[in-house]
Amino acid sequence: MNVDAVTKRAGPREFSPADDLPREYREAATRMIEFHANSEIMGAYLERPFIRQAPSIDRKLAFSAKVQDEIGHGQLLYRAAESLGVKTREEMLDDLANGDGKFLNCFHYPLKSWVDVPMISFFVDGAAMRRQATLRRTSWEPYAHAMDKVCFEEGFHVKHGEDILKELMTGSRKERQMTQEAFEEWWPRIIQFFGPTDDKSTHHDFAASVGLKQQSNDQLRDAFLDQYIPKARKHGLEIPDEPRIRERDDGTYAVEEGDLDWDEFFTIAKNDYEPGLGQINGRKHAQDAVQWVRDTIENDATTAGGHAPQAAD
Amino acid sequence: MAALENPDDLDAREREALETLLKRLADDEFVLAERYTEWQVRAPSLESDLALANNAQDELGHARLWYDVLEDLGFEEQELIYERDPDDFRHSTLVELPFEEGDWADAVLRSYLYDAAEELRLEALEESTYPKIADRVGKIQSEEDYHLEHAQNWVERLAEGEEGHQRLQNALDRLFPHALTLFEPVDPDLEEAIVELRLRDASLEELGEEWLSIVVPYLESLELELPVSPQVDDDTFEITEEMLPEKRGRDGSHTDAWADLHDELTHTYRDLGRSETTKIMEKPE
Numbered sequence: 001m002n003v004d005a006v007t008k009r010a011g012p013r014e015f016s017p018a019d020d021l022p023r024e025y026r027e028a029a030t031r032m033i034e035f036h037a038n039s040e041i042m043g044a045y046l047e048r049p050f051i052r053q054a055p056s057i058d059r060k061l062a063f064s065a066k067v068q069d070e071i072g073h074g075q076l077l078y079r080a081a082e083s084l085g086v087k088t089r090e091e092m093l094d095d096l097a098n099g100d101g102k103f104l105n106c107f108h109y110p111l112k113s114w115v116d117v118p119m120i121s122f123f124v125d126g127a128a129m130r131r132q133a134t135l136r137r138t139s140w141e142p143y144a145h146a147m148d149k150v151c152f153e154e155g156f157h158v159k160h161g162e163d164i165l166k167e168l169m170t171g172s173r174k175e176r177q178m179t180q181e182a183f184e185e186w187w188p189r190i191i192q193f194f195g196p197t198d199d200k201s202t203h204h205d206f207a208a209s210v211g212l213k214q215q216s217n218d219q220l221r222d223a224f225l226d227q228y229i230p231k232a233r234k235h236g237l238e239i240p241d242e243p244r245i246r247e248r249d250d251g252t253y254a255v256e257e258g259d260l261d262w263d264e265f266f267t268i269a270k271n272d273y274e275p276g277l278g279q280i281n282g283r284k285h286a287q288d289a290v291q292w293v294r295d296t297i298e299n300d301a302t303t304a305g306g307h308a309p310q311a312a313d
Numbered sequence: 314m315a316a317l318e319n320p321d322d323l324d325a326r327e328r329e330a331l332e333t334l335l336k337r338l339a340d341d342e343f344v345l346a347e348r349y350t351e352w353q354v355r356a357p358s359l360e361s362d363l364a365l366a367n368n369a370q371d372e373l374g375h376a377r378l379w380y381d382v383l384e385d386l387g388f389e390e391q392e393l394i395y396e397r398d399p400d401d402f403r404h405s406t407l408v409e410l411p412f413e414e415g416d417w418a419d420a421v422l423r424s425y426l427y428d429a430a431e432e433l434r435l436e437a438l439e440e441s442t443y444p445k446i447a448d449r450v451g452k453i454q455s456e457e458d459y460h461l462e463h464a465q466n467w468v469e470r471l472a473e474g475e476e477g478h479q480r481l482q483n484a485l486d487r488l489f490p491h492a493l494t495l496f497e498p499v500d501p502d503l504e505e506a507i508v509e510l511r512l513r514d515a516s517l518e519e520l521g522e523e524w525l526s527i528v529v530p531y532l533e534s535l536e537l538e539l540p541v542s543p544q545v546d547d548d549t550f551e552i553t554e555e556m557l558p559e560k561r562g563r564d565g566s567h568t569d570a571w572a573d574l575h576d577e578l579t580h581t582y583r584d585l586g587r588s589e590t591t592k593i594m595e596k597p598e
Binding site: 041044045048051052053054055056057058059060061062064065067068071072074075078113114160163167168171172174175178283285286287288289290292293294295296297299300 | 355357362369414415470591
C-alpha cells in the first residue's frame with residue numbers, strides 16, 4: 001500500500017500487522033505509540049516514591065496498584081509499537097534512557113509532595129483518559145486494542161485521584177491551601193498536556209489523515225476544559241487568572257494560548273528541561289545498575305538454547 | 314484447646330501473646346513491602362518489575378489483614394503505623410535493610426530467605442486458636458507459594474553466572490544473620506504463652522531449625538557458603554546467640570535504615586497534620 005491507499009482506507013482499527021504499510025505510516029504510528037509508552041514509564045517513575053509517602057495503608061495499596069498498572073501499560077504499548085517493525089522495545093527503552101525518547105510534558109516536572117499527587121492522578125490522568133478514549137478508534141489495531149485495557153484501568157486511577165483531591169479539599173485549612181497552591185503550579189502544564197495549538201503542531205496532519213489520530217489538539221483541550229473546569233470548582237479549587245480562559249457563548253471554554261509558556265514547553269519537548277533531564281538520567285542510572293542482570297539472562301538464553309524472559313501477560 | 318473467640322474475654326497474658334504474634338506478622342509484611350516497592354521502575358526488565366511489584370502488593374495486602382486483626386484488639390491504624398514510635402516496631406531486621414542500587418541479587422535472595430520462613434510460619438498458624446488468624450492464613454498461603462517459586466527461579470538463574478553468584482554470596486553474607494532474627498523469641502515467657510495457647514502450634518525454635526534444614530542444603534547446592542555454621546550434625550541445625558546480629562528488630566532494636574524509612578513513610582501524614590488514616594476499602598472479612 002502507498003500513502004494514498006492508506007489514506008483512502010483509513011478507519012478505526014483498519015490496519016494490522018497483516019497489512020503491508022508504507023514506511024511513513026509505520027514511522028508516524030511508532031512515534032506516537034512510543035511517546036505514549038515512554039510516558040507511562042516516566043509517569044510511574046515519578047509516582048513511585050508516593051507509594052511510600054501515601055498517608056494510609058489503603059491509599060498505599062491503591063497507589064501501588066496504579067504504578068504497577070502503568071508499567072503494564074508501558075509493556076503493552078511497547079508491544080503495539082514493536083509490531084510496526086520500525087523499532088524494537090530494547091531500542092525504545094534505550095532511547096528513553098539516553099534522553100532521545102520523548103514523553104509527556106507533565107512528567108518532566110518534579111512531584112514534590114502528596115498534594116501534587118492528584119494533579120497527576122486526577123487532572124493529568126483525566127486529560128489522558130480523554131485522549132485515550134478517542135484512540136480506541138485509531139487505525140492501528142494493536143494500538144486501539146491496547147487502549148481498551150488502558151482506558152479500563154485508567155478509569156480507576158482517575159477515580160482514586162479524585163478521591164485524594166476530595167479528601168485534601170475537605171481537609172484542614174492547611175491542606176486546602178497547599179492543594180490550591182499545587183493546582184496553580186500545575187494548571188498551565190495540565191493545559192499544555194494537549195500540546196500546541198493545531199496550527200503549530202508538526203505531526204498532526206499526516207497522523208489525522210491516516211486515521212492514527214482521531215481528534216485535534218484543540219478539540220481535545222477544549223473538551224477537557226469543558227469537563228474539568230467545573231470539576232475543579234466543584235472541589236473548591238479556584239481557577240488561576242492566568243492563563244486567561246474565555247467562556248464562549250455556548251458555555252464552553254477556550255484558553256488564551258499566548259498566556260502559556262511555550263518556550264518552556266518546547267525545551268521540555270527536546271528533553272532539555274531540568275528537572276525532567278534529571279528524571280531521565282535518574283531512570284538511566286537505575287537501569288544501568290541492573291545491566292548485569294540483563295547480561296546474565298541473555299547469556300543464559302544463548303547458552304541454554306533460549307529461555308529468554310517471556311512477556312508476562 | 315478452646316478457641317479464643319472474643320477479644321474482650323482475653324486475659325492479660327492471652328492478649329499480650331496475641332498482640333506480640335500479630336505485630337511480628339504485620340510489621341514483617343509491611344516493611345518488606347516498603348522495601349520491595351523501591352524496585353518499581355528500577356527492576357532489570359518490565360516483566361521482573363511487574364512480578365516484584367505484584368509481590369509487594371501482596372505483602373502489603375497481608376500486612377493490612379494482620380493490622381486489621383490488631384484493630385479488633387482496640388488499636389487504630391495510625392497507632393499501629395503512622396504515630397507509632399519506630400522503636401516499637403517488631404519486624405525482623407532482615408526486612409528493613411536498604412537495597413544497594415542495582416543489587417537485584419539481594420532482592421531475590423532476601424525474598425527467598427523470607428518466603429521460605431513465611432511458608433513455615435503460616436503452616437504453624439493454620440490451626441490457630443484465634444479464629445481470625447486461622448481464617449486468613451489460607452488466602453495468604455495461596456499467594457506466598459508463588460513468591461517462593463519466583464524467588465527460587467531467580468536465585469537459581471543468578472547463581473549460574475559468575476557475577477550473579479558473587480553477588481548472591483555477598484548478599485548472603487550480609488543478610489543471613491538478619492534472617493536468623495525471624496526466629497528470635499526475645500521474651501521466652503511470651504513465646505511459651507503463644508505456643509501453649511496454641512495461637513501458633515510450633516515454637517520459633519522449631520521453626521528456625523526446620524527453616525535451616527531447608528535453606529542450608531538449598532544454598533549449599535548452589536555452592537553458596539554460609540557466613541556462620543548452624544549445622545550441628547547431618548540433620549541437626551541450631552541458631553545460637555553469637556550468630557545473631559547486634560540489631561534484631563524483634564526486641565525493638567533496629568538499624569539506622571529503619572528510622573529513615575519510618576520517617577519517609579510517615580512524612581505526608583505528619584506534613585499534612587493528619588490525626589487519622591483514610592480507609593477506602595471495606596474492612597476485610
